[in-house]
Amino acid sequence: MKWETLYSNKRTGSENKSSGNNDAVRTSFLRDYDRIIFSSAFRRLQNKTQVFPLPGPVFVHNRLTHSLEVASVGRSLGKAVGDAIADKYPGNSEDFREFYKYELSAVIAAGCLAHDIGNPPFGHSGEDAIRTFFRDLEGDAKRKFEAFLTPNQQRDFLFFEGNANAFRTLTHHFNEDAPGGFRLTYATLASIIKYPADSLNGFNKQQLITKKSGFFDSEIETYKQIATALQIPQRADNANVYARHPFVYIVEAADDICYRIIDFEDAHRLNIISLDTIKELFLSFFDAREGYESKEKVESSLKKIKDDNQKVSFLRARLINLLINRICQVFMEREKELLEGSLEKSLIDYLSDDELSLIKHIDDYSVKHIYNHRSVVEIEIAGYNVIGGLLKEFFEAIIEQKSAKAKKVLQLISPQFVVTGEPEKLYYDIQSVVDFISGMTDLFAVDIYRKITGISMPQLR
Incomplete structure (x- = not known):
């Protein structure tokens, strides 16, 4: 891959139109950001669980606030990396310099903003509930499922993946006549495909690119168009597996930084984790630093803050800033592997051994005290029951459409989602x-x- 071909302002649904931008105020990539943030699918993230249950007397992050914060970190990472690429290759075209110096940050911010847009309700338990429902099919329902769906189509549901659903949400036109979905640029869409493989070739953890899947059977051709335009190489003959676009690593890194650190901020507000514990975990990253990032400098500033919540916010901000700088360094150090499509770990996994040890400590503590906290487990169980129950009602209505109940149930589905009834x-x-x-x-x-x-019974209004 080449930096010169990895960006394009061509949009889905507008492949045959000029890729020019007539907007004098917003660039093509800023328009991507705006299209996402003003969409109904994005707004609905405000009532989707991030980790802790919603709503409650103490405000915690939901999918929307998480996505906004990831976008903020991603924008900074994109700017730092873009500057480094533009400065390293000063002899390239003005368009090249303009994109990497001023536009890459907008692409990464938009990608970060959209990275969770395909996630179902109730966090990751919602994904698991969908998978479990289809794996547990029996009788006539299972027979029809296996008879009318190809193996790859079956795995779209048996291994339902929020990442692939995000790509579908952004590119599928549903019941609208205009194609292309959100009509985002190829550069932005490529930046969210963490696992560029279909369901049949995905979920093979021997490679990072096939750890999960990045697009459903219905969106394979859309991804192929993007891969061809950006010259993303295919990784296997006769298989829908591609190299990772380098921008994906930046979006992924922004998410990796945010969820590791910000979940602690929520846990502190809920009195699950003490300030002393957070200080112990976070301040260790500054042990070997000097100047502005020295541990002594951070602790000196921390002592001047009176409110404990503000102290946690301060530590969160300083650690995020440190990791942004380190990730940018790692990205440029691994440039050759990124362009070869051979980088087999996320950027955060290439930090120094000391830093990785500290991150592992954070991860282990999170699993024990945050992700297995009673309130989190309760909402996950609720997700299984609610999502599983809804699927049972609506899936059975598809299979038995002629029954009186099935006809009533299908009336509840929004016209945006077409049900044909054809086997x-x-x-x-x-x-x-x-x-x-x-x-x-x-x-x-x-x-x-x-x-x-x-x-509960519906009430007349």
């Missing part, structure tokens, strides 16, 4: 149901689950 289109009908459910907020999912199962 040969069962894959697309199932996708419509999964699109409908995965797009729900936590509260809407619970509300409709209660109503259709009779736990």
Whole structure:
């Protein structure tokens, strides 16, 4: 791969149109950011669980606030990396310099903003609930599922993946006539495909690119168009597996930094983790630093802050800044492997041994005290029951469309999601149901689950 060909302002749905931008105020890549942030799919993230249950008396991060913060970190990373690339290759074209010096930060910010847009309600337990439902199919439902869906299409549901669903959400036109979905640029879309493989070739953890999947069967051709335009090489003959676009590593790094650090901030506000514990975990990163980043300098500033929550916020900000600088260094050190498509670990995994040891300490503490906290486990169990229950009702309605109940249940699905009822289109009908459910907020999912199962009765208004 070459830096010169890895960016393009060509948009999905507009492949045959000029790629020029007539907007004198916003560049093509800033328009990507705006299209995402003003979308209904993005706004719904405000009521989707990040880690801790929503809502509560103490404000914690949801998917929307998490995505905004990842975008902020990603913008800084994109600017730092873009400056480094532009300065390293001063002899390239003015367009090259303009993109990397001033536009890459917008691409990464937009990619970060959209990275969770395909996640279903209730965090990762929502993904697991969808997978579990289809793996547990029995009888006539299982027979039809296996008879009318190709192996790859079956694995789209058996191994349902939020990353692939994000790509679908952004590129599929659903029941609208205009193609292209959000009509984002190829550069922005390529930056969110962490696992550039289809479901049949994905979920093979021997390689980073096939650890999961990045696009469903229905979006394979869309990704191929992007890969061809950006000259992203195919990694296997006759297989839908591609090299990772280098921008993906930056988006991934921004997410890696944020969720590791900010979950501690939420846990402190909920009195799950003490300030002393956070100081012990975070300040260790500054042991070998000098000047502004020295431990003594950080501790001196910390002592001047009175409120404990503000102290945690200060430590969070300083550690994020440190990691942004370190990740930029790692990116440029690994430039050759990035362009070869051979980098087999995320950028954060190439930090020094001392830094990796500290990150592992954070990860181990998070698993024990945050991700297995009772409130988190409770919301995950609720997610299994609610998502599983909704799928049962709507999937059965697809299979038995002629029954009176099935006809009523299908009326609840938004017209945006087309259900044909034709056996040969069962894959697309199932996708419509999964699109409908995965797009729900936590509260809407619970509300409709209660109503259709009779736990609560709808009221006339």
